[in-house]
Amino acid sequence: MSQKDVLSELLKPLRLTDTYYSKWLVGGDWGVAGQEDSHAVLHYMVRGECFITHEGAEPVRLDEGDLALFPHGTAHAFSSAPGLITTRLHQMLPTRTAGSYHAVAVGDACPDTEILCASLHFDSATEPALYRALPPVIVLRAHMLGDEPLLLRTLESLPVEISRTAPGSRMVSLRAFEMVLVLSLRTAMERLAAESPALRALRHPGISRALTAMYASYATPWTVETLSREAGMSRSAFAQTFRELVGEPPARHLMTRRLQEARRLLKDASVPLHKIHELIGYQSHVGYHLAFRKEFGITPGELRASRTGQEST
Structure with missing residues (x-):
């Protein structure tokens, strides 16, 4: 069977049940630290740049068009520069109900960075065993997304779609994020296999x-x-x-x-x-x-x- 077949079989049981998503408009000096999440988390840089860090790893810079996926919801921080004092996410967003959407403004200057963030909820009972072996974070650079038109167009459409109130919008957003998850893993499998034993297994x-x-x-x-x-x-x-x-x-x-x-x-x-x-x-x-x-x-x-x-x- 082909490599795409193994990914299809691997992810067949994994279906999103809900999402929480937010749009961040940030400027100046800022930093936000999230807790360990029981769901996958993603950050898509709509414009601007930021740094993400998690325990035991060097800071990673994200530029416009980059996507960071935390398959296991590993606790991490994102900020305008490494080492900045960060505000706890739960202080800024004390209630994050599945299916809801928030727009958040952060920083001490006019916003020059926009980030689409989402928590992707799925039944842990459906999580494939190999999925658990994926690395804490997968970073897909803008040039990689440029070679994946379906993934790129879906990401580009999401900031507008998630703010809509048209009939069926919640289901459309849910399935769009599900597509982003699957396509991101496929891209990682094809482009980043050397960085992870689990991704090498798929290849x-x-x-x-x-x-x-x-x-x-x-x-x-x-x-x-x-x-x-x-x-x-x-x-x-x-x-x-x-x-x-x-x-x-x-x-x-x-x-x-x-x-x-x-x-x-x-x-x-x-x-x-x-x-x-x-x-x-x-x-x-x-x-x-x-x-x-x-x-x-x-x-x-x-x-x-x-x-x-x-x-x-």
Whole structure:
């Protein structure tokens, strides 16, 4: 399968449920520090420049047309220059309700910089295991976006779209941000693979084929041996390379994918509880039950009951 196929399968379960977005007009000396977020966060430089910093990393300058994506919502600050005293985000925006929009003015001079910021909300249960291995921040420069017309045009349209009150505007904005997330990851996969083992995994001919198999055909009784054949690699080379790039052994990654699918099926009361282990590739109900409880601290029946109001079995 192609590299785009693996990304499609990887992100298929990941759908945005809501967004919070804001437009920042800033000038002079300024700085804002955000807390750890449970959602992805992005900053798009509509005009001007700023610096972003997060713990353990050097400041990164963003110029007009650049995009910074924090896949895991890593705590970070953005400011007019490195080292400036920053105001806490929650002091400036004490209420940030999903689906809402704010325009914010910051700084001690006439605004010369405009930034589109968004918090992208998705169900953590749908987060692909490999997504968790992405770096804290992905920076796409303006020249990279220039080679991605769909991503660039979507970003350029968002500042106007998010301020509209026309029918369906909220859904349009939600899906537009979802497209930005997917296209940003595709661009990073193609242009920044050297910067991240997880991105290299998506580009690696053999590992990407194995990942596609795991995500698209998770119910198949895969073993490390059969996955290595799918990858066209020796068993030892496959197991070592997979662990180096993905950050965990193939069997563990496959288990996570299967249990993620189990959580999705448990939301659907029409799917019999006693059938789910077969649907996700477990030969034994007991093995599935034990793995699920160890992973999530709750039994499948208890989760079904909490989601559907049924009694657990």
